[in-house]
Amino acid sequence: MKSLSFLASLSLFPLIFPFAIASDPSPVQDFCVGVNTPADGVFVNGKFCKDPTLATADDFFYTGLNERKDTNNMYGVNVTFANVDNVPGLNTLGISFARADVAVNGQVPPHYHPRASEILGVSEGTLLAGFVSDQRLFTKTLNVGDVFVFPQGVLHFAVNIGDVPAVAFASLNSQNPGTVFIADTVFGSNPPINPDVLATSFQLDSTIIRKLQAIFGPSTETILNF
Incomplete structure (x- = not known):
């Protein structure tokens, strides 16, 4: 029984x-x-x-991952993402991929993928890549030929710490991994979160919060769309 x-x-x-x-x-x-x-x-x-x-x-089929992209923006990065929307054969296969062009001192800002783990490989330049798990930071300097893995759902980032533009390629184990950028999500919501709430959460003056909301607000040009 x-x-x-x-x-x-x-x-x-x-x-x-x-x-x-x-x-x-x-x-x-x-x-x-x-x-x-x-x-x-x-x-x-x-x-x-x-x-x-x-x-x-x-x-x-997808073509164009060999092309350099314009990185003249606030982050110094341009991500070309290939998923089920532009490679329809990926549907149900559980994979997607991307190319990241990162200018000197540019970065892929902190974000996470709720539905996928990611493996990142560097083909040009040098990147500092890292993720945070239970407030513990894992980082590694990546040179050409190096790869780094970001577990599913953890906050991660990549920064160009070299002297030349960097290029990296990523593969994710979801056809639609989703991407949540922390600053855009917290300070760019529509309608905005009450500044006093965020001021308490981040222990900042509400005027600073309002400035951040002006920078990341929904009217701001979308730079990272993947």
């Missing part, structure tokens, strides 16, 4: 704690090329599936 009770409880675990086992679903077909119109197929993992007989090599 005790064994039966244990098995019954175990079978209910996914229903009671669904987020504890959440991840991109494993595909049960070779591919499901994502399209946006229901006339093209059934809805799977946020997209409709194209008729597989109509799929082409272009559905699984």
